[in-house]
Amino acid sequence: MAHSPSLETEALRYSGEFGWPVFPLAEGSKIPPAGTRGFLDAVTDPHAVASAFSRFPRANIGIATGNGLLVFDIDGRNGGFESIASLKAEGRPFGHCPVARTGNGGRHLYFAIHEPIKCRTGIWPGLDIKADGGYVVGPPSRIGASKSGTGGSYAWLIDPFRTPLPPIPDWLLTELRPKAIAAKPIDSSGSPFSAVRRLDGLARFVAGAASGSRNAALNWASFKAAELIRQNQIGTSEVVGTLRTAALNAGLDIREITATIESGLHAGIEKGGSANV
Structure with missing residues (x-):
């Protein structure tokens, strides 16, 4: 059986290889630990990353978005997959990009962005934008069951270590400006x-x-x-x-x-x- 990488190891890989600022989230949760500042504490320096995660050994991984990273958040419980199908039928595809399955069965699509874009909620039914001033939970974090879903592990379906981040589609950039x-x-x-x-x-x-x-x-x-x-x-x-x-x-x-x-x-x-x- 393949050894599963630790959360700290993956956080160091994200920050080291991609320059994504990372920070700890509470164990089994999508929110920061008490007494921390969430994405405001996100860092890329390997010593700072190791120090942050050593304080919270079982912490999930938070990835701060913006500064070159945009994540398209698909919530399948609120019509997100249907919205994606409708957009594709209208000739607005997303192309090939890194994709993560979320703990509650949704999807995160990862793109490169080269201009300031704000977070947007409900841009279409079940679809959110995570960009400046936001964050996402990074694989292989795991969340517990809640009113929002059954919970489970985040996992890469299309690995960013093998699939470089493409630029955000032009049609979506126009919508988000x-x-x-x-x-x-x-x-x-x-x-x-x-x-x-x-x-x-x-x-x-x-x-x-x-x-x-x-x-x-x-x-x-x-x-x-x-x-x-x-x-x-x-x-x-x-x-x-x-x-x-x-x-x-x-x-x-x-x-x-x-x-x-x-x-x-x-x-x-x-x-x-x-x-x-």
Whole structure:
């Protein structure tokens, strides 16, 4: 039987070979030990790494993201795999990259990034971005069962020691760049056509969502569409009508559709400030 590398050994490999800053996480957990500062304590110097993990001999591995590393976090329990399938069907693939299975059965896709990108939660249903100011749990860490899942070990499915980190796909980089920069030409023109195109894209995402993730896709699309309403780029009735049609085409029940759209729009409006819905 092959010898399983220790957590400290793997932490030293990540920092030494890739320059990924690492830090201890509590045993069997995704959170830092009490009295530590989490990713703010992340280091790459081998002596500092060894010292940190000697304080917590059973610690899991935290890998600080940002500074050249971006991790695409797929949560299979909340429609992440269905979202990935929908994105690929739209011609937005991720390509070949290092992939880790998470303790709760999700996936982490590892990419190189060469500009500042912030962490994003729920960019699509079940999909998060770990970048500047974030971290992920590194293999072979192990987490216990919780409300979030059954727990288990993190493991490489595609090993970064054999598969170099590719650059983040261009289409994803465009999506992640600060909205103020990407949206400025559209917003300054005041043209309603850009809003219509954005709403149409949200509707196509809902209509193409896989079974089991359609309601989550509709909620996410409604939340995103609320931005168009807040900016007075499009009317509420047009948003509701377009998303309702897409959801009906996807096979959702009309009562479920109405409640989900209302919930998503309300959350989106509340996040962006007061507005009449």
